[in-house]
Amino acid sequence: MNVTVTVNGIxxxxxxxxxxLLVYFLREHLGLTGTHVGCDTSxxxxxxxxxxxxxxxxxxxxxxxxxxxxxxxVEGLAQGDQLHPIQQAFWDEHGLQCGFCTPGMMLTAVDLxxxxxxxxxxxxxxxxxxxxxxxxxxxxxxxxVRSASRMMREAVGAGGR
Amino acid sequence: MAVTxxxxxxxxxxxxxxxxxxxxxxxxxxxxxxxxYAVFVRSPHAHARIRRIDTTRAKAATGVIDVFTAVDLDxxxxxxxTAWLIPNADLKTPPHPPLAKEKVRHVGDAVAVxxxxxxxxxxxxxxxxxxxxxxLPAVVDMEQALRGDVLVHDGVPQNRxxxxxxxxxxxxxAVKEPGVRTLRQRLINQRLIPTAMEPxxxxxxxxxxxxxxVVWSTTQNPHILRLLLSATAGIPEHRxxxxxxxxxxxxxxKIAHYPEEAVVAHLAQRLGRPVKWTExxxxxxxxxxxxxxxxxxxxxxxxxxxxxxxxxxxxxANLGAYLSTAAPGVPTYLYGLMLSGAYKIPHISCEVVGxxxxxxxxxxxxxxxxPEACYAVERAMDLVAQELGLDPxxxxxxxxxxxxxxxxxxxxxxxxxSGDYERALDRALQMLNYAQFxxxxxxxxxxxxxxxVGFSTYVEVCGLGPSKVVGSTGFxxxxxxxxxxxxxxxxxxxxxTGTSPHGQGEETTFAQLVAQELGVPLEDVEVLHGDTDxxxxxxxxxxxxxxxxxxxxxxxxxxxxxxxxxxxxAHQLEVSPDDLVFEAGRFHVRGAPDRGMTIQEVALQAYLAxxxxxxxxPGLEAAANWDPSNFVFPFGTHACVVEVDxxxxxxxxxxxxxxxDCGRVINPLIVxxxxxxxxxxxxxxxxxxxxxxDANGNLLTGSLSDYAFPKAGWFPTFxxxxxxxxxxxxxxGVKGVGETxxxxxxxxxxxxxxxxxxxxxxRHLDMPLWPEKVWRAIQQAKGGGA
Numbered sequence: 001m002n003v004t005v006t007v008n009g010i011x012x013x014x015x016x017x018x019x020x021l022l023v024y025f026l027r028e029h030l031g032l033t034g035t036h037v038g039c040d041t042s043x044x045x046x047x048x049x050x051x052x053x054x055x056x057x058x059x060x061x062x063x064x065x066x067x068x069x070x071x072x073x074v075e076g077l078a079q080g081d082q083l084h085p086i087q088q089a090f091w092d093e094h095g096l097q098c099g100f101c102t103p104g105m106m107l108t109a110v111d112l113x114x115x116x117x118x119x120x121x122x123x124x125x126x127x128x129x130x131x132x133x134x135x136x137x138x139x140x141x142x143x144x145v146r147s148a149s150r151m152m153r154e155a156v157g158a159g160g161r
Numbered sequence: 162m163a164v165t166x167x168x169x170x171x172x173x174x175x176x177x178x179x180x181x182x183x184x185x186x187x188x189x190x191x192x193x194x195x196x197x198y199a200v201f202v203r204s205p206h207a208h209a210r211i212r213r214i215d216t217t218r219a220k221a222a223t224g225v226i227d228v229f230t231a232v233d234l235d236x237x238x239x240x241x242x243t244a245w246l247i248p249n250a251d252l253k254t255p256p257h258p259p260l261a262k263e264k265v266r267h268v269g270d271a272v273a274v275x276x277x278x279x280x281x282x283x284x285x286x287x288x289x290x291x292x293x294x295x296x297l298p299a300v301v302d303m304e305q306a307l308r309g310d311v312l313v314h315d316g317v318p319q320n321r322x323x324x325x326x327x328x329x330x331x332x333x334x335a336v337k338e339p340g341v342r343t344l345r346q347r348l349i350n351q352r353l354i355p356t357a358m359e360p361x362x363x364x365x366x367x368x369x370x371x372x373x374x375v376v377w378s379t380t381q382n383p384h385i386l387r388l389l390l391s392a393t394a395g396i397p398e399h400r401x402x403x404x405x406x407x408x409x410x411x412x413x414x415k416i417a418h419y420p421e422e423a424v425v426a427h428l429a430q431r432l433g434r435p436v437k438w439t440e441x442x443x444x445x446x447x448x449x450x451x452x453x454x455x456x457x458x459x460x461x462x463x464x465x466x467x468x469x470x471x472x473x474x475x476x477x478a479n480l481g482a483y484l485s486t487a488a489p490g491v492p493t494y495l496y497g498l499m500l501s502g503a504y505k506i507p508h509i510s511c512e513v514v515g516x517x518x519x520x521x522x523x524x525x526x527x528x529x530x531x532p533e534a535c536y537a538v539e540r541a542m543d544l545v546a547q548e549l550g551l552d553p554x555x556x557x558x559x560x561x562x563x564x565x566x567x568x569x570x571x572x573x574x575x576x577x578x579s580g581d582y583e584r585a586l587d588r589a590l591q592m593l594n595y596a597q598f599x600x601x602x603x604x605x606x607x608x609x610x611x612x613x614v615g616f617s618t619y620v621e622v623c624g625l626g627p628s629k630v631v632g633s634t635g636f637x638x639x640x641x642x643x644x645x646x647x648x649x650x651x652x653x654x655x656x657x658t659g660t661s662p663h664g665q666g667e668e669t670t671f672a673q674l675v676a677q678e679l680g681v682p683l684e685d686v687e688v689l690h691g692d693t694d695x696x697x698x699x700x701x702x703x704x705x706x707x708x709x710x711x712x713x714x715x716x717x718x719x720x721x722x723x724x725x726x727x728x729x730x731a732h733q734l735e736v737s738p739d740d741l742v743f744e745a746g747r748f749h750v751r752g753a754p755d756r757g758m759t760i761q762e763v764a765l766q767a768y769l770a771x772x773x774x775x776x777x778x779p780g781l782e783a784a785a786n787w788d789p790s791n792f793v794f795p796f797g798t799h800a801c802v803v804e805v806d807x808x809x810x811x812x813x814x815x816x817x818x819x820x821x822d823c824g825r826v827i828n829p830l831i832v833x834x835x836x837x838x839x840x841x842x843x844x845x846x847x848x849x850x851x852x853x854x855d856a857n858g859n860l861l862t863g864s865l866s867d868y869a870f871p872k873a874g875w876f877p878t879f880x881x882x883x884x885x886x887x888x889x890x891x892x893x894g895v896k897g898v899g900e901t902x903x904x905x906x907x908x909x910x911x912x913x914x915x916x917x918x919x920x921x922x923x924r925h926l927d928m929p930l931w932p933e934k935v936w937r938a939i940q941q942a943k944g945g946g947a
Contacts, residue, residue: 034183075182075184094174121878
């Protein structure tokens with residue numbers, strides 16, 4: 001059946017089997033392989049994307065359920081050469097090692113910072129509990145989210161003046 | 162003029178831009194024309210005879226290209242080899258067929274493989290393969306396995322894979338000396354599942370015209386894989402190219418050569434089409450190697466003043482159903498040799514029995530043998546302290562090897578390179594404010610709160626390793642490392658390394674050390690790895706060897722490039738090489754700074770070759786193969802503070818302090834990251850992680866929703882610091898740091914929990930310290946006291 005979605009600002013229509021999961025739709029039908037598959041129980045969060053602005057695990061959504069939705073994947077975070085603050089912060093703070101969990105981790109963080117622009121360390125750690133990382137021990141990820149939070153608040157402050 | 166110091170700087174990683182933008186290519190991201198997909202049909206039983214496999218319905222399904230069973234691979238795909246043949250241990254190496262033949266030996270053992278035009282079609286067809294089994298009793302418990310009532314392999318009586326012994330000093334005599342007493346403790350070091358976030362994957366493409374096979378695999382060691390594939394897939398080594406693209410973590414679980422790699426490579430050749438296989442997480446938990454799984458009977462001999470005179474360990478090591486690539490070496494040499502820890506223990510006796518069971522094969526997992534040894538030794542120190550009513554810090558201090566005693570040869574035969582163990586301990590105590598903590602702890606106890614502190618004054622062996630030495634342990638390879646540094650005509654540099662980092666960041670650290678040595682901008686250095694067509698040779702990334710061994714090869718190659726450049730400058734400026742000074746990327750004549758050439762100018766001259774010294778070959782590149790004379794021995798002190806809730810048994814980590822010494826540090830940011838990651842894995846073993854099988858060999862923790870994988874909210878912010886004691890083993894003075902966290906953290910946490918539970922008279926509990934276990938122990942202690 002046909003599904004039409006807008007991913008990273010581009011509108012796509014594709015014919016998919018009804019059972020196709022959104023993550024495989026992104027990876028295999030659209031070739032957007034930045035979204036990863038790390039488990040089969042919706043536990044790891046490597047496949048997290050923004051669906052109409054909210055973080056979802058794309059292994060838990062059927063492609064057809066996303067009909068008409070606006071999706072942001074890791075490939076859509078930067079504006080041209082301008083990294084999104086969360087990307088910049090993950091780079092600056094060494095928030096990644098093997099990089100496999102990173103796309104999902106960053107999109108979950110973006111969702112958090114939209115809801116809570118100035119989270120405490122505890123709030124950050126809590127918000128990231130649906131995203132698993134085996135490499136970093138999470139500390140540099142927490143630092144990165146704090147740093148992104150500062151950058152984004154400063155940008156808003158500068159824009160407001 | 163300030164010279165920029167790149168070596169030692171907190172440089173952001175150059176790997177990151179591709180990873181944070183989703184532009185990195187992991188194996189499963191690869192798509193090739195005409196690609197087809199393999200799915201393995203796996204046994205639901207831990208132990209069974211295969212009576213019949215019917216592939217008729219599967220073969221007729223939509224999109225199916227073919228279905229294969231063991232019979233179809235006979236004589237075409239070899240058995241999966243073991244590469245660590247430990248000597249003098251009566252090692253049994255029963256065959257590991259790539260697809261199970263008569264018997265399946267663990268849940269997940271593959272019996273057939275379906276190849277179809279799409280992934281979904283392959284999965285659909287795999288469900289149509291009909292397998293009839295005669296289910297056999299399974300053996301999971303090691304002590305039961307050793308009774309031999311159920312045999313995993315018919316040719317291995319009592320399921321005993323090996324019996325390995327090690328003796329240093331004379332333990333039996335030492336315990337009889339006057340004033341020496343002993344204590345005993347059984348320690349269970351439970352089975353863990355490595356869980357790299359990227360599951361394994363293989364893509365193979367065979368060019369029927371050229372006869373070349375290309376294999377992309379999630380491997381930590383592409384050259385070893387190529388070598389082993391030439392044996393298992395039967396394609397000559399020089400016609401195979403193995404590529405490790407972006408690899409999403411390994412932790413030892415991507416060292417082994419796996420059946421899927423051999424089968425997929427063979428199928429690509431057989432079908433004349435590229436084939437992809439990607440592991441699901443459930444498969445990852447059932448078939449990718451696990452780690453640890455020891456049962457140890459420990460006896461410690463000590464004197465009343467806390468001096469430890471001897472250690473005797475008898476360990477059963479679970480190897481699972483088959484001997485994985487490095488499996489026999491992990492619970493023997495990588496374990497027994499480290500049983501002296503950071504201490505002067507003159508008498509050590511060790512016996513390890515390797516046991517086959519109907520479980521997933523066990524091999525290296527971050528630390529591989531050394532965490533198990535460190536756990537035994539560091540628990541021993543606390544048990545001695547508790548027995549004598551002494552402070553665990555003072556017992557450690559009494560036994561630590563002192564700074565002036567290095568190099569120090571321990572009873573197991575290893576010679577530790579360098580160390581200042583007390584300095585790291587003192588620093589940790591200072592960060593902790595130990596005296597204050599003990600006062601707070603006493604105060605808290607009066608209020609019914611149970612705080613505890615635990616220490617681990619660890620040392621580990623890494624930087625594997627001197628080829629002659631590892632050869633004497635039966636490892637079927639050398640562990641030297643190769644590098645090539647090539648300066649291009651424009652002065653830009655390409656570095657090729659035989660190590661294969663997969664998250665550790667050596668594209669950055671190696672660029673730093675080359676930029677430092679050659680005096681070129683950091684961004685002018687490119688580091689390539691993970692492709693056997695690009696890199697001459699390599700033994701890969703594991704055993705915290707990448708920087709101390711691979712990095713040293715890179716360093717030496719850079720030195721050779723610099724040396725050649727110097728001879729060219731001397732020739733062109735008509736001076737002696739001895740009269741040249743190299744500073745910030747430029748050679749100049751001593752005392753005449755304006756007479757000189759930049760290294761970039763020399764590079765162009767080397768390629769133009771218009772005016773080179775007589776007999777010198779054109780070009781500016783150098784290779785180096787570094788074979789270290791010894792291992793390296795990072796060390797430090799980790800301290801953990803916990804609170805145990807007596808009403809729930811819940812353990813909360815309140816503080817974690819890590820003082821590590823990995824010699825000279827090239828990039829502190831990356832070293833911090835390595836420590837954090839390892840510490841989390843180490844804490845997780847102590848408190849949460851554990852693979853659980855039922856009596857029939859079903860893996861109950863078979864998914865990420867069942868296995869207690871640690872999450873961000875379970876940890877406080879760690880406090881880290883370092884001391885820096887260079888090693889004399891290599892010219893840069895660097896030691897490895899990738900495994901220190903898992904080695905050090907686990908006993909520190911368990912010691913802390915036991916310290917918290919001391920008022921209840923609880924002496925020891927086995928990991929993982931799940932709340933129920935702790936709660937029951939408290940209840941029992943209370944009941945017993947009533």
